[in-house]
Amino acid sequence: MTEYDLTTVTAALSRRDWDDSTDGEVRFALVGLGWWTREYVLPVLTDLDACAATVAVSGTASKRESVVDDWDRVETALSYEEFHEGVAVDEYDAVYVCTPNATHLDHARAAADHGKAVLCEKPMEATPERAAAMVDACERADVPLIVAYRMQTDPAVRSLRTAVRDGLLGDPVHVHGHMSQRIGDIFPDGNWRLDPDLAGRGGSVTDLGIYPLNTTRFLLDVEPVSVRATASSDGELFAEIPDERASFEVTFDDGTVAQCFASQNAEFSAGLEIVGTQGSLRLAPGFFDAETQRITLTRDGERHSVTYDPVDQMREEFAYVAHHLLRGEPVDPTGAHGVVDVATIDAIYDAAESGERVSVDTDPDPAE
Structure with missing residues (x-):
């Protein structure tokens, strides 16, 4: 390399x-x-x-x-x-x-x-x-x-997606992803993300864990099959949710395994690393787009890094959506794609409660 x-x-x-x-x-x-x-x-x-x-x-x-x-x-x-x-x-x-x-x-x-x-x-x-x-x-x-x-409309992530799919890393083997922040510092008076009636079953996996989960799906074009997880909450701010901190493992349909961590009460940090049969790729801090980004590529024992100032991801997202709508072209990611993440998150909470590996139902029945 x-x-x-x-x-x-x-x-x-x-x-x-x-x-x-x-x-x-x-x-x-x-x-x-x-x-x-x-x-x-x-x-x-x-x-x-x-x-x-x-x-x-x-x-x-x-x-x-x-x-x-x-x-x-x-x-x-x-x-x-x-x-x-x-x-x-x-x-x-x-x-x-x-x-x-x-x-x-x-x-x-x-x-x-x-x-x-x-x-x-x-x-x-x-x-x-x-x-x-x-x-x-x-x-x-x-x-x-x-x-x-x-993340899916960020030009850097889209560029990396093409490179990975063209075999830059060989065959993907495993993924490491994490995202954490102190939500109490951001919202000292409380926030709906910690209210199960508004957020769903939890706060850390639902709000933060979805980033490494979906970015992995996007970069590798894989679908989740099963999950394992642990979760715990100790702080008073997190009394209503089970996941002040959570770790989860996702097995995908091509055999790739992702190990991820998410917390609403830990140091501001994020990153994603993909390891393949011929190399590895690390993006940090990745999901926090206001920070200077670093991409590190390792292959055949050689390591190379590059830093860059990210684009405004919301600007890219709205521009991408608007232009595709104006051209009458299909716009990704679709709702069907999003359902899979919600189903996977649901399975993660089931796995954390049961202590067992849980299969992901990617085709749930619609609510009435």
Whole structure:
């Protein structure tokens, strides 16, 4: 392995591998105006040529009114009830859903009823059955359902995906992934991610563990078969969830095994390493896109590293989705893809409770 080989692999770290020359604009209704929408989504939608935010939807009047006041293109503020009833339906073309997990289905179903494409934050829902019901709703309405896995539209990750699939590492053997943060420092007054009624069965695997899980699926084009897991919670902040910290092992359909760790109460850290028969690839901090990234490639006993400043992943995600919608092209990752992650997370919690290996049901029955 020479330095030139690594340069070839990393040459397209910030270059889009899809056609972004389409004319037109997709107008988004933003459903849910929490910190992520206000701090990470609205800023990137101010100057993207292919899309814009035009409608703000929230259950809190002050939030939606402040967004209309602060952002020029956002001219309409709606309550959730008004959005569901179809008020101002002609003022947007697609819907971005960024609310607590257990509420995604209701908002996505309403968007589908209005004939609008849906971009839904991950995880899709709190249960596999409700995630499957979202897929059904959008299929019946014949509208696209896209899950907002920002790693999948990051040019660097897409470049690495091509290299890995072209045999850069030989045959994948095992994966190590981790992601952790101190949620109490981020949200000192508490947060819905620690409320099972809103988040689902847990907080660390659901919110953080999904990153190494889905990024592995994307890079290797594999599907989970079975899982093992452990989880524990000691702190008062985590009294309602089982996974203040969790470790889990996922066996995929090609035999690759991923070992992952997630915690909402540990040092701010993340990374992903793929080990193959001919080499290894490490991305760190990986899932935290505001940090300088380092890619380390080891092959035949030689190690090479490169650092780079990442793109704004939310900008890439919305640009990618908007251009594909404008061109009438299929948009990945689909809802069906997202259901598999929700089902895998559900199996991880089952495995942590039982102490046994649990098979993943990748085709759950939709909830009523």
